[in-house]
Amino acid sequence: MSIGSNSPEDERPFHDVPDEERPSVGHALKKARLAAGLTVSDVSNATRVRLAIVHAIEADDFAPCGGDVYARGHIRTLARAVHLDPAPLVEQFDAEHGGRPAPTPAAPLFEAERIRPERRGPNWTAAMVAAIVVVIGFVGFTAFKGDDGGADTQAADASPSPTVTKSPTAAPTTAKPVVPKSDPSDSAIAAAPQDKVTVQVSAANGRSWISAKDHNGRMLFDGLLDKGQSKTFQDSSKINLILGDAGEIQLYVNGKKIDDDFRPGAVERLTYTKGDPEVG
Numbered sequence: 020m021s022i023g024s025n026s027p028e029d030e031r032p033f034h035d036v037p038d039e040e041r042p043s044v045g046h047a048l049k050k051a052r053l054a055a056g057l058t059v060s061d062v063s064n065a066t067r068v069r070l071a072i073v074h075a076i077e078a079d080d081f082a083p084c085g086g087d088v089y090a091r092g093h094i095r096t097l098a099r100a101v102h103l104d105p106a107p108l109v110e111q112f113d114a115e116h117g118g119r120p121a122p123t124p125a126a127p128l129f130e131a132e133r134i135r136p137e138r139r140g141p142n143w144t145a146a147m148v149a150a151i152v153v154v155i156g157f158v159g160f161t162a163f164k165g166d167d168g169g170a171d172t173q174a175a176d177a178s179p180s181p182t183v184t185k186s187p188t189a190a191p192t193t194a195k196p197v198v199p200k201s202d203p204s205d206s207a208i209a210a211a212p213q214d215k216v217t218v219q220v221s222a223a224n225g226r227s228w229i230s231a232k233d234h235n236g237r238m239l240f241d242g243l244l245d246k247g248q249s250k251t252f253q254d255s256s257k258i259n260l261i262l263g264d265a266g267e268i269q270l271y272v273n274g275k276k277i278d279d280d281f282r283p284g285a286v287e288r289l290t291y292t293k294g295d296p297e298v299g
Contacts, residue, residue, distance in 0.1 A: 044094060044108050044115075045079035051101040052077075066096045067285050073097065087116055088230050088241055092263040092286050095228055099264070099284045216293045218258045219271040221249035228263030262287040272296040 042050065052062055059077075063070045075083045076093060084090040091109050098105035220229055222244035229250070231239040234257035240250055246267075252258050262268050266283030270276070275296040281287055 043079050045077045049077040051103045066100050095263050096286050217253045219251045221269045223269040225267040227267040230261040232259040258291050260289040
């Protein structure tokens with residue numbers, strides 16, 4: 020297999036493609052590329068997929084992709100570059116390779132978004148109760164000392180004097196201050212824990228396929244995000260991402276937006292850690 024720049028006229032036809040009504044995935048991609056007047060180098064430069072991988076996929080050899088997940092992403096990217104609908108090709112690939120694995124449920128990860136921040140403000144209620152107890156004790160002590168002083172004065176005075184009954188002193192009522200309540204954050208991104216890495220992926224501009232794994236390589240999500248949808252992933256040390264159409268994606272890492280120059284249709288492999296928002 021030769022790798023390099025070539026013209027559409029130099030492309031050799033596949034001799035091993037069966038004469039069937041429905042061509043193979045690789046044959047369909049190559050046929051569409053030739054119809055568009057593009058070379059393998061043109062497609063590689065437009066999609067940033069290596070020449071060797073483009074040649075292999077057009078020959079229906081998906082081993083160089085590194086796995087079915089990556090193969091699906093390359094098929095989508097190449098299909099868009101040659102003006103094909105990627106969905107039927109991906110479905111055909113899944114049917115020919117044992118079907119698509121069920122994605123790992125990500126619900127436990129998203130529960131972190133509903134956890135309140137661990138920081139707590141001062142307990143003003145307890146402080147005010149303690150202050151009120153001190154004030155009541157001081158007032159009672161003052162009233163008791165005042166009664167003792169009046170009895171001593173009456174004993175020293177020889178002339179009789181009427182007994183004056185003092186009304187009990189009412190303890191001052193102190194209104195409890197209203198303690199302001201802090202509203203919980205709308206998402207884990209607004210108050211991302213400093214001891215974890217939190218990544219939010221939003222399909223802000225259009226539909227895109229994404230794959231996310233944690234630091235142990237466990238699959239967190241593998242699927243499509245429609246325009247306007249978003250997913251949030253959190254791990255103790257590292258999040259690995261693959262973006263099938265990076266130009267449609269907007270990223271927030273540890274509460275900060277990632278300003279990127281991803282091109283439409285490009286496949287991006289990214290890693291983020293607790294120290295980011297720099298691209299890993």
